[in-house]
Amino acid sequence: MDFLKESVRSGMVAIVGPPNAGKSTLMNHLLGQKISIVSHKPQTTRNRILGIVNGDDYQIVLLDTPGLHKARQPLNREMVRIAMESLSEVDAVLYMIDVSLPLPEKQKKKEGQEMLEQMNGVQAPVILLLNKVDLLEKEKLLPMMKRYSELYPFHGVLPVSALTGEGADHLLQELLGLLPMGPRYFPEDMPTDVSERFLVTEIVREKVFLLTGQEIPYSCAVTVESFQEDTIKQMTTIHATIVLERGSQKGIVIGKGGSKLKSIGMAARKDIEKMLGQKVLLKLWVKVKKNWSKDERFLKELGF
Ligand SMILES: Nc1nc2c(ncn2[C@@H]2O[C@H](COP(=O)(O)OP(=O)(O)OP(=O)(O)O)[C@@H](O)[C@H]2O)c(=O)[nH]1
Ligand SMILES: [Mg+2]
Numbered sequence: 001m002d003f004l005k006e007s008v009r010s011g012m013v014a015i016v017g018p019p020n021a022g023k024s025t026l027m028n029h030l031l032g033q034k035i036s037i038v039s040h041k042p043q044t045t046r047n048r049i050l051g052i053v054n055g056d057d058y059q060i061v062l063l064d065t066p067g068l069h070k071a072r073q074p075l076n077r078e079m080v081r082i083a084m085e086s087l088s089e090v091d092a093v094l095y096m097i098d099v100s101l102p103l104p105e106k107q108k109k110k111e112g113q114e115m116l117e118q119m120n121g122v123q124a125p126v127i128l129l130l131n132k133v134d135l136l137e138k139e140k141l142l143p144m145m146k147r148y149s150e151l152y153p154f155h156g157v158l159p160v161s162a163l164t165g166e167g168a169d170h171l172l173q174e175l176l177g178l179l180p181m182g183p184r185y186f187p188e189d190m191p192t193d194v195s196e197r198f199l200v201t202e203i204v205r206e207k208v209f210l211l212t213g214q215e216i217p218y219s220c221a222v223t224v225e226s227f228q229e230d231t232i233k234q235m236t237t238i239h240a241t242i243v244l245e246r247g248s249q250k251g252i253v254i255g256k257g258g259s260k261l262k263s264i265g266m267a268a269r270k271d272i273e274k275m276l277g278q279k280v281l282l283k284l285w286v287k288v289k290k291n292w293s294k295d296e297r298f299l300k301e302l303g304f
Helices: 023-031 074-089 105-119 138-149 168-178 196-211 247-254 256-276 296-301
Strands: 008-016 049-055 058-064 092-098 126-131 156-159 221-230 235-244 279-288
Touching: 008 023, 008 074, 008 168, 023 049, 023 058, 023 092, 023 168, 058 168, 074 105, 074 296, 092 105, 092 168, 126 138, 126 168, 138 156, 156 168, 196 221, 196 235, 196 256, 235 247, 235 256, 247 256, 247 279, 256 279
Parallel strands: 008 058, 008 092, 092 126, 126 156, 235 279
Antiparallel strands: 049 058, 221 235
């Protein structure tokens, strides 16, 4: 347990903000590998995903969180609860917004108000990240930074691009200045605390997000039935189920002659093989569990 004795800059940092802001993309960038799933659709992340970033003299434990939004349904309420809870247990908060969207004045005001409500009572210093600056006209940046600085006593307002990595070094320096000296809480070769089984369900869910339109992604959960490694053949066989809310959705996910399910399976298998570093046989099933997202017991099974 030598890693616990060392004294480095270490602590926990939550990445929060509205859906689709780029929180998971930033976490993966800082980690240097993909742990958290990403899609162009909002509400991709549903759980708190831990990512552990190590340097010679620091360890930052990042918490990627579900997007903050007005939640009415049980699943969404759980997602927002998870994100809000993370705010009270961290040394610093990264509040991320997408600045590439041209918002009307009224909506900008509303967005600012929501941010203030969410940050109300937060003790930790908050850095505001203006993300997707790669898509922003440069002359818009300074007035924007000024406007946001006046909104809340942020520790800093930093323009970044989670996609290109622009501003990430600066962000890292700012963060290290906020972390206390302490032990490494996790061994250096451990990038996350979630299981490979959980990551498999997330990878399959990401492919459903990417390859199906409209309501399907939000009606989909994924469970792993079996996960068996054959050490001699160096191959893992995984049986997983895509769970949907309504019977009418089954045909869409399976596709003509099974074509959609095949594409989902192929794309997921590629990523799982990369993660496990060996060949994978992935068998996918599609099941309907009526209104699972309102079923407290099933939500518990999914880890909420
Ligand atoms: N151009 C550009 N696109 C970005 C950037 N960061 C993220 N994206 C894209 O924005 C979309 C959303 O990214 P995510 O990382 O899934 O966003 P998120 O905040 O984790 O979203 P939720 O989990 O739904 O709350 C994806 O299509 C990303 O590729 C950026 O800096 N520039
Ligand atoms: Mg996310």
